[in-house]
Amino acid sequence: MNQYPLWKYLLIVAVLLAGLIYTLPNFYGESPAVQVSPLRASLKADAALRARVENVLQAAGLVSELVMLDGNSVKARFADTDSQLKAKDVLVAQLGEDYVVALNLLPRSPQWLTGLNALPMYLGLDLRGGVHFLLQVDMNAALSKALEAATGDLRSALREQNVAYSGVSRDGNVVLVRFRDAAARSKGESEIKQRFADFVTNSTEEHGEYNLQITLKPEAQKRIQDSAVQQNLLTLRNRVNELGVAEPVIQQQGADRVVVQLPGVQDTARAKEILGRTATLEVRMVDETHQATPGAAAPFGTEMFKDREGRMLLVKKQVILTGERINDAQPGFDSRSNEAAVHINLDGVGARQFKEATRENVGKRMAIILFEKGKGEIVTAPVIREEIGGGRVQITGSMNTVEAQDTALLLRAGALAAPMEIIEERTVGPSLGAENITRGFNSTKIGFILVAIFMIAYYLMFGTISMLALAANLLLLVALLSMLQATLTLPGMAGIALTLGMAIDANVLINERIREELRNGVSPQAAIHAGYDRAFGTILDSNVTTFIAGIALFMFGSGPVKGFAVVLCLGIVTSMFSAVLISRAIVNLIYGRKARLAKVAIG
């Protein structure tokens, strides 16, 4: 009665083997590495980049253990931090303009393990050190900004259609258009309804004035807010690139929050400065009377900037337009030639300034310059073909779709779509992180040893079997965490210890049940059978209740608590498997074959 069919043994062996393979990478540790990833979407990390990195390192006389292509980056592993830092400096000097060069850690596990996608557990910031920010996007400001832009559009639309109006003003989230008579108002209303799908209009009369109240439709509000968060995310990603962080996490959380995690970053002041900075954008005229000579001083009244291909251009100091006047920039296609294009939408003031400037400079080049870190870079320098009014500008020519997207992003990056505020910060220094790992590991180890001593002394053979099952549980849990690359935090490590302490419950239940059956005079084989059988219902019930708690913690917990919840839930799954199946398999192997079993060692 206590025998498993062969397939069950095979299943258990297969699961344990898989567990062992996925746990292994955790033992190899990590080596210092340098990671090179492209700054722009148009640049790819490919074999050519890998060769370039290899050449640069070789030229500098640095020995790298391994240079590999991983996703959209090239990683080089070094034996010690000394050569890692040297390599970073060399690579920054050679590739720094177009690529992010960041310090990182790479698992030292052999190639065949990495090939199986077996990676060490992903450590949370409290274990590896780093900064965690939670930023709140000001949604009302995003709406105000959109409405402010809309007032300009409304004015020009009414003017174009020759609708007589006496004023357009914004009060909070309502735009008020005043007309002199009802006829003008109804004409204006139908015009606005036809042109602007996002508005809800509402007629009112006050002091003999005919007013039209315009508000945004709820779905338009939502769209504006969503795109504000999306734009902020993109902008943040761009800025974080500059920090040279190996594996930054930038994620939306909830409707209006953004999480930024920067592992390994210690200089929080700089991180905050960069996250909070507003880059500025300027439109200026290109100076075509002089020749730009690299190295030479720029002629009076001009400045020299590089464009994105690295060519130098002389640009006049006088500013035509600043980035604040740009409401939106989107990649798209030219309606006639079908070429990739960037569509820019200027606000009212910007449209007027732009119209004047283009009228005077037809045939000349203008430059759009992005200033970040006090350094300017020319995003694009198109030729002005004709006078451009109405605030809608299109830039085309020598661009592919990726570059158009890039340019549009850079144009928008000038300012955040809505202001953001840091509402939570958690910084952990690297020494504390390392200490946390040791503490978590030690307390699990000591606890495990104590439980093992007790269980073996108390239940003899069955205690030993229980501990083997518990060890298998630990193995499977670590393997599962490594496989899923779930973030392991300090509370997560506590969760490992706690699930082990709780998992032993299943074995105690079984062992006690077997003892009880034996005491009632049941034969050993029948006692083992009954013990496992009867205890199972109880084990299931008690695990389900803990699982419910784990799920609730996962749903409502944040950060480290979520890590705890993940471990708790996974631990319940592995402990069910190991306490019931694995321990039974061992018992069956030892006792199951003996037809006449007189005694079992259960204390």
Add this chain to the structure above:
Amino acid sequence: MEFFRIKHDIPFMSYGKITTSISLVTFLFAVFFLATKGLNFGVDFTGGTVIEVHYAHSADLGKVRAQLAETGLPEALVQNFGSSYDVLIQVPFKQNLGGAKLSEHVMESLRKQDTSAEMRRVEFVGPQVGKDLIDNGELALLLVSLGIVGYLWLRFEWKFGLSAIIANLHDVVIILGFFAFFQWEFSLSVLAAVLAVLGYSVNESVVVFDRIRENFRTMRKAEVAEIIDNAITRTMSRTIITHGCTQMMVGAMLFLGGETLHYFAMALTIGILFSIYSSVLVASPLLMMFGVSREDFIKPEKTEAEEVLP
């Protein structure tokens, strides 16, 4: 080896009045301290800034306080953290006070005073985050409670679900009472521990309830009280050994896990101790009180008498 070789069932149910009144008194004490002293909410919930600083030598707290007062933070709480080398600085949240920038000012000023000051950890929590956390914590507590009652109702009967959750919420209140009495810091990880205890200590009740259900089927002639007594006595050995093992793990965390895990492990320890008591001596008397009976499990066979219809 065997610790519990109990020949006769212990008449737990006849002590019902004493045990429930003991837990009622503890419970009332806990509520009293919660009401008068309140929980010492950590920065996770109240908002504010916590900075952990490590010095190469024993830190002079007086000097640190003076330096902070000079920086414009006279109300900052300064204390040792784990060892005399480590200092924990807590600054309550105040509007218009630099927000996230505060930690840099503090570190700058401390480094000016002593160059060996090393930033170990900074936590800044804005007030809106704290409020969300409290709301989420309450929601999680509610969800766990409902989930457990629902599951036990499904597996047993509503009487079981209700008595189990009362017994375990009573544990939760007692843990909170301890935190209020000693004014230990109530942080996010303590909340996680409390919820874990809720899930874990229900196990106890489940194990006893399982036995009660089994006994209703096997001990046909016995009284309800006898059945419960027998169930408790026979599961007692398992209860204590399991909790002992879990406590060994938790104890290791309590003593070796460092400051961060200390209160987490403390909440678990109190929870484990009280859940032994409450699942046995609170949940079961409650079950009696709700009038559990054999009929809850064994449906009386339908008598298929022939009926004569007019």
